[in-house]
Amino acid sequence: MKEISLYIHIPFCAKKCYYCDFNSYVAPELVPSYLEALKKEILLYRHIKQPIKTIYIGGGTPTVLTEKDLEALIDCVARHFHIKSGAEFTVEANPGTLTRRKLLALKTLGVNRLSLGLQAHQDRLLKALGRIHSAIEFEECLKKSREAGFDNINVDVIFGLPGQTVSDFIETLEYITAFLPEHISCYSLTIEKGTKFYEMREKGLLQLPSDEEEREMYHKAVEYLTHRGFIHYEISNFAVPGRMCRHNISCWKYEDYLGLGAGAHSFMQGRRFYNHPSPLDYIRSISQNMLPVENMEYLDIMEQRAEFCFLGLRLIEGLDKQDFKRRFGKDIHEVYGAAIQKLSSTGLVEEDGERIKLTPKGLDLANEVFVEFLP
Amino acid sequence: MSIPRERIRNFCIIAHIDHGKSTLADRLLEYTDTIPAREMEAQVLDKMELERERGITIKAQAVRMIYHADDGQDYLLNLIDTPGHVDFTYEVSRSLAACEGALLVVDATQGIEAQTLANTYLALEHNLEIVPVINKIDLPSADPEETKREIEEIIGLSTKDAVLTSAKEGIGVKDVLEAVVRLIPPPKGSIDEPLRALIFDSFYDSYKGAVAFVRVMEGEIYPKKVIKMMSTGKTFEVTEVGVFKPDMVAIDSLKAGEVGYVVASIKNVTDTRVGDTITDAERPAEKPLPGYKKAVPVVFCGMYPAEGEDYENLKDALGKLQLNDASLFFEPETSAALGFGFRCGFLGLLHMDVVCERLEREYDLNLITTAPSVIYRVTKTNGDIIDVDNPTNFPHPTEIEHIEEPYVDASIMLPTEYVGAVMELCQDKRGTFKDMQYINQKRVILKYDMPLSEIIYDFFDQLKSRTRGYASLDYEISGYKKSDLVKLDILINGEAVDALSFIVHKSKAASRGRQMVEKLKEVIPRHLFEIPIQAAIGGKIIARETVSAMRKNVLAKCYGGDVTRKKKLLEKQKQGKKRMRQLGSVEVPQEAFMAVLKIE
Numbered sequence: 001m002k003e004i005s006l007y008i009h010i011p012f013c014a015k016k017c018y019y020c021d022f023n024s025y026v027a028p029e030l031v032p033s034y035l036e037a038l039k040k041e042i043l044l045y046r047h048i049k050q051p052i053k054t055i056y057i058g059g060g061t062p063t064v065l066t067e068k069d070l071e072a073l074i075d076c077v078a079r080h081f082h083i084k085s086g087a088e089f090t091v092e093a094n095p096g097t098l099t100r101r102k103l104l105a106l107k108t109l110g111v112n113r114l115s116l117g118l119q120a121h122q123d124r125l126l127k128a129l130g131r132i133h134s135a136i137e138f139e140e141c142l143k144k145s146r147e148a149g150f151d152n153i154n155v156d157v158i159f160g161l162p163g164q165t166v167s168d169f170i171e172t173l174e175y176i177t178a179f180l181p182e183h184i185s186c187y188s189l190t191i192e193k194g195t196k197f198y199e200m201r202e203k204g205l206l207q208l209p210s211d212e213e214e215r216e217m218y219h220k221a222v223e224y225l226t227h228r229g230f231i232h233y234e235i236s237n238f239a240v241p242g243r244m245c246r247h248n249i250s251c252w253k254y255e256d257y258l259g260l261g262a263g264a265h266s267f268m269q270g271r272r273f274y275n276h277p278s279p280l281d282y283i284r285s286i287s288q289n290m291l292p293v294e295n296m297e298y299l300d301i302m303e304q305r306a307e308f309c310f311l312g313l314r315l316i317e318g319l320d321k322q323d324f325k326r327r328f329g330k331d332i333h334e335v336y337g338a339a340i341q342k343l344s345s346t347g348l349v350e351e352d353g354e355r356i357k358l359t360p361k362g363l364d365l366a367n368e369v370f371v372e373f374l375p
Numbered sequence: 376m377s378i379p380r381e382r383i384r385n386f387c388i389i390a391h392i393d394h395g396k397s398t399l400a401d402r403l404l405e406y407t408d409t410i411p412a413r414e415m416e417a418q419v420l421d422k423m424e425l426e427r428e429r430g431i432t433i434k435a436q437a438v439r440m441i442y443h444a445d446d447g448q449d450y451l452l453n454l455i456d457t458p459g460h461v462d463f464t465y466e467v468s469r470s471l472a473a474c475e476g477a478l479l480v481v482d483a484t485q486g487i488e489a490q491t492l493a494n495t496y497l498a499l500e501h502n503l504e505i506v507p508v509i510n511k512i513d514l515p516s517a518d519p520e521e522t523k524r525e526i527e528e529i530i531g532l533s534t535k536d537a538v539l540t541s542a543k544e545g546i547g548v549k550d551v552l553e554a555v556v557r558l559i560p561p562p563k564g565s566i567d568e569p570l571r572a573l574i575f576d577s578f579y580d581s582y583k584g585a586v587a588f589v590r591v592m593e594g595e596i597y598p599k600k601v602i603k604m605m606s607t608g609k610t611f612e613v614t615e616v617g618v619f620k621p622d623m624v625a626i627d628s629l630k631a632g633e634v635g636y637v638v639a640s641i642k643n644v645t646d647t648r649v650g651d652t653i654t655d656a657e658r659p660a661e662k663p664l665p666g667y668k669k670a671v672p673v674v675f676c677g678m679y680p681a682e683g684e685d686y687e688n689l690k691d692a693l694g695k696l697q698l699n700d701a702s703l704f705f706e707p708e709t710s711a712a713l714g715f716g717f718r719c720g721f722l723g724l725l726h727m728d729v730v731c732e733r734l735e736r737e738y739d740l741n742l743i744t745t746a747p748s749v750i751y752r753v754t755k756t757n758g759d760i761i762d763v764d765n766p767t768n769f770p771h772p773t774e775i776e777h778i779e780e781p782y783v784d785a786s787i788m789l790p791t792e793y794v795g796a797v798m799e800l801c802q803d804k805r806g807t808f809k810d811m812q813y814i815n816q817k818r819v820i821l822k823y824d825m826p827l828s829e830i831i832y833d834f835f836d837q838l839k840s841r842t843r844g845y846a847s848l849d850y851e852i853s854g855y856k857k858s859d860l861v862k863l864d865i866l867i868n869g870e871a872v873d874a875l876s877f878i879v880h881k882s883k884a885a886s887r888g889r890q891m892v893e894k895l896k897e898v899i900p901r902h903l904f905e906i907p908i909q910a911a912i913g914g915k916i917i918a919r920e921t922v923s924a925m926r927k928n929v930l931a932k933c934y935g936g937d938v939t940r941k942k943k944l945l946e947k948q949k950q951g952k953k954r955m956r957q958l959g960s961v962e963v964p965q966e967a968f969m970a971v972l973k974i975e
Contacts, residue, residue, distance in 0.1 A: 188931040211926040
């Protein structure tokens, strides 16, 4: 039987960061009814028999929940789904919200991977991002996590921040690698509508690095982390051998996943669907015994091929031509020959007998590549 | 019901935009029960949606009203509407020629404007009886006495019989009607003379064909009569005559002094030319009515469908507009950059704007228009003289002996405090100062001799912004003058783009060229490679900018499996590319082709 991944969304934060447009709210009063709804949603999907190979609890900030709440939630998941032994189980955490007790509780509940948001080393940058923690707190948090027995930890950093220089970013990389995390995600800052940063940029109050500087930061990250033994395996992700994030890889490899909670996205059997983003709408819908699905999209074959390609190309190893043929019954060149030809000639992709992948230049201009695969 | 000629009054309304012409017309129609108030669609005379939005009347119309006057008699009033913009001076003059009188409507809060003045002089030339109407007297800032004084001093018109109104509030409407009856003379002309009818407008009806709006000067016109157009000699048999009430109503005949419409199975509005005289083919008049001129386009631009497959649709749409607009000119042209399209000619910038907007709005076409051009007269070294309305067709500099360009007499009316700013603007636009007249202590008229090409490059917008909207402009083509002009070419990635070339005075070539490449640098997106943008005159580069290569276009994160959103972003990018024009390996957005208009 095909295995699937499970995503659970906790849309709450202690404070909204200035760059963040994720589906998250500062609304502690909603937490109890939200968790009730989440448990009910789990029940609505208990007929799913496929083994769960990865679980990812993301947010928001899942660790704003109490130990008791986390325990009740994870218990419920374990009772109603068939979790494969050895499954990867990640929880996202904000350094400002982790206590020793919470860490121990998570560990006992079977969580075996933590994803910590640091974003930058310099406290002035952290403050400018609206983060609630300092670098020192991050250090303590990391130390406590190790003591609690976590041996698979990711650290998130963001580059291209307002006021950030290339040397600031290198310093951040040096700083985190000193703690020997197993995984590092380096995200390029995107200014999204609806965020405080967006407003500031519109008013001309945001001093962003130029594209050239921003790319220099990225290239430095690739060079530095690779040199330190990390494998660059996806546009924004680096891991020591054996510690790549299996949950995210399954998404890029076009495998099925189920998302639970407000605004969570699912991809099951060629359909994409997602829940009401507003926690209130989500709660209301569940309380009326309805699936809280906001929208569902049936992907035709053209769209499936396109998605397979642009998701697969995010991986540094590229996409597997055999896999394409197996899924869609056609040679990839038969469908995308012209596009691949054009992209190879402009130096954005390269291919060998088995795979097609982005070149270093293609990594910087990945969207220029992806659009060529759209129907 | 038959009303004798002595009780007919033919009149029009002269007014500046927003001074209340349409509102007053509405009130007259209501008061005379021509249209019951409840059926009154606001401002009936402006038919087109576009006109209503812009507050201007483009096509003249005529409405027949019956007014029961205080003397106990019924009068037949024909209100002939006139366009109120400088592009349509000739059409206005023909409408005036169809009347014996005019209401001069002046906004009591604003005073007389340049356009009003020009049209009033035109009316006086046609010996029209002018009745001043001081409108908007209900507004707190109204100054009727000062407005009267302006009318007397500037136009030299007695305001003894001036009527005070607020068309909006319905004040003074009856007084206006009484003044029309009392002051405007009845039409002259005998029914026994050979037929002469003046065409002052026309439109195309898909069932009836071209419909001519006429004023019968002498004789009579009725169905079955064979008529002759005196400018072309073409003959047609009349199938219907009638009047506007304001809908078309057929009647038995139109007699000397009357205003109405004529239908005669005429397939094309080019056969119902404004200003032409209709006569009786069997008993023709000796001479046509005076004043006929063929409408000549003075401003030209290239018009291309944004999507190539719309070429046929654009052709059809232009054809349909031309059915109603004999002054619209178009012929096919091709551009290396823009593909297949049309060279279009217009009476002026407003006419061009209106046509573009109608094409986009009513025919749902997405257009790329090139910068407007006037007609340059080029004398070549071999002695040939050619007219050039498209920079692409300009001869090579070495083949040019000299160039002439059209000039206009421009009159600008403005408050005194802006004189300095406007003189500076006119200077900058290569204008030669001719005269300045004080209307009163607050307002002046400036007269300049100016190249038409400068007027069509955002002169009007600049004038408005420098005078906070208080200036008004009128101009008339005065003739051609020798000028030191050059063709400026734009090269993108080393290739000259024909659609971006324009003609400019030598003294301004360097700055225009620099501004143009700067502007293009802003609108052309980064590509995978570096793109030089250059301005050149006769092969010599005078300005250069570079669009540097794209360094980054990558989405960092996939938000919790939200592939849909990611896909939408990519689709948006793809749509954006689709709307671009491919010039060699460079994708250029549509707005680039209008860039020349956006520079100062």
